Amino acid sequence: EVQLVESGGGLVQPGGSLRLSCAASGFTFSSYSMNWVRQAPGKGLEWVSYISSSSSTIYYADSVKGRFTISRDNAKNSLYLQMNSLRDEDTAVYYCARGDYVWGSYRYLDYWGQGTLVTVSS
Amino acid sequence: DIQMTQSPSSLSASVGDRVTITCRASQSISSYLNWYQQKPGKAPKLLIYAASSLQSGVPSRFSGSGSGTDFTLTISSLQPEDFATYYCQQSYSTPRVTFGPGTKVDIK
Numbered sequence: 001e002v003q004l005v006e007s008g009g010g011l012v013q014p015g016g017s018l019r020l021s022c023a024a025s026g027f028t029f030s031s032y033s034m035n036w037v038r039q040a041p042g043k044g045l046e047w048v049s050y051i052s053s054s055s056s057t058i059y060y061a062d063s064v065k066g067r068f069t070i071s072r073d074n075a076k077n078s079l080y081l082q083m084n085s086l087r088d089e090d091t092a093v094y095y096c097a098r099g100d101y102v103w104g105s106y107r108y109l110d111y112w113g114q115g116t117l118v119t120v121s122s
Numbered sequence: 123d124i125q126m127t128q129s130p131s132s133l134s135a136s137v138g139d140r141v142t143i144t145c146r147a148s149q150s151i152s153s154y155l156n157w158y159q160q161k162p163g164k165a166p167k168l169l170i171y172a173a174s175s176l177q178s179g180v181p182s183r184f185s186g187s188g189s190g191t192d193f194t195l196t197i198s199s200l201q202p203e204d205f206a207t208y209y210c211q212q213s214y215s216t217p218r219v220t221f222g223p224g225t226k227v228d229i230k
Binding site: 033046 | 153154156158160164165166167168171172175177209211213216218219220221222223224
């Protein structure tokens with residue numbers, strides 16, 4: 001059974017830092033791209049960052065570029081999100097999600113973790 | 123960036139009703155469109171990928187259609203467990219995907 005378990009959320013002051021982790025199990029982690037998606041309280045879903053299976057390709061949403069860093073450790077079946085210079089508007093539940101595709105190019109997020117809440121407030 | 127809109131933003135329906143949700147993209151995205159269901163306090167769940175393909179394990183009362191800029195998610199006979207918020211998501215500009223604002227389906 002595929003499982004993704006996030007951790008590391010909490011309360012942090014504006015300008016502070018936090019590191020999120022996502023522990024994966026039940027599949028060959030090193031074969032899949034991974035993503036972080038966030039959801040502000042009462043709001044919709046916002047894609048945050050993408051990392052390819054080998055870490056060779058990384059993308060960020062403009063809203064976090066230069067402040068957040070995605071990484072992974074395939075030996076530990078783990079995904080990370082280092083968040084620096086946090087702002088009030090970064091307050092959200094952060095989900096890790098596995099990326100998959102069919103027919104060569106039709107991509108989707110097929111498994112999601114339960115999420116971890118990050119609250120940025122003074 | 124590709125913008126996604128959904129209509130309606132919310133709807134009330136009864137068990138057994140046929141429900142249709144519409145999603146529109148700001149430019150043509152071919153069939154690069156996915157649908158997710160999210161229940162309160164839970165993670166999103168993939169329902170439909172590539173506009174019309176049913177994810178494994180998803181009941182056949184869910185169906186998707188459309189291509190280009192206009193898409194629909196249909197629930198043929200609404201069940202109690204289907205009351206949730208539904209999001210469309212374009213994967214045309216993957217990995218920079220964008221989601222629609224969501225459609226909340228609640229009990230009439």
